[in-house]
Amino acid sequence: MDFSHSWTALRAAIAGLSDENFDRPSGCTGWLVRDLVCHLIIDAQDVLITLVTPTDKEPTRDEITYWDLAESAPTGDDPLDALIVRLAAAYGEPRLLELHFDDVGSAAGRAAELADPDVRVSTRDEVLTVHDYLTAYVLESTLHHLDLIAHLPDAPRPPDRGLARARELLERIAGATFPASFSDTDALLVGTGRRAPTDTERAELGRLAGKVPLVLG
Structure with missing residues (x-):
């Protein structure tokens, strides 16, 4: 399962962090690594x-339409973003954050493996199949894995399989493919505004340059 593959890699990367790593910047504007890990605890709970939360209602979203596109990139000033920072600080020791994520993260992984992919579930007042929901989360977990290691050059990278699947999903959201010259990582970082394209990359993007960044919400 693509979700389990990407999620397991993300959990392993967090388990390998040193205490000092938690105070490094992440790839999320305004968040340190500890803040991102706190956010991932909430993701695992979700x-x-x-x-x-099964339902008999007809699906209203799939793995692509699950994502809403925001008009602007996060600035770190959003009240919910600020709440994450306060929650992360309340843990005190980095190991407490890591242990909590390990608990709920491993439980989320087991639940995903046991879930019937055809069952419909409800989230955010929308209905998806388990398969579509977990597929959407491949993009979420892969992007946050890249956020986690943005300033940690020695940390393990997302698996190639997860990067390729996340790129495919982002291209389907964009309704266009990224140039073949873009690595999967570059397509994800540039495509979601995590870094600006170089002049050469912008020229290669062509019409897609007008669509990126895609700010997923």
Whole structure:
């Protein structure tokens, strides 16, 4: 399962962090690594809640339409972003954050493996199949894995399989493919505004340059 592959890699990367790593910047504007890990605890809880919220209603979203596109990139000033920073600080020791994520993250992984992919579940007042929901989360977990290691050059990277799947999903959201010269990582970083394209990359993007960055929400 693509979700399990990407999620397991993300969990392993967090488990390998030193205490000092938690105070490094992440790839998310305004968040340190510890803030990102706190956000991922909430992500893991959301996965658990969603997988145990079945419904008989017809699906309203799939793995692509699950994502809403925001008009502007996060600035770190959003009240919910600020709340994450306060929550992360409340843990005190980095190991407490890591242990909490390990608990809920491993539970989310087990729940995903046990879930029937054809069951419909409800989240954010929308309905998806388990398969579509977990597929959407491949993009979420891969992007946040890249955020995690943005300033940690020695940390393990997302698996190639997850990067390729996340790129495919982002291209389907964009309705266009990134140039073959872009690595999967570059397509994801440039495509979501995590870094600006170089002049050469912008020229290669062609019409797609007018569509990126895609700010996923």
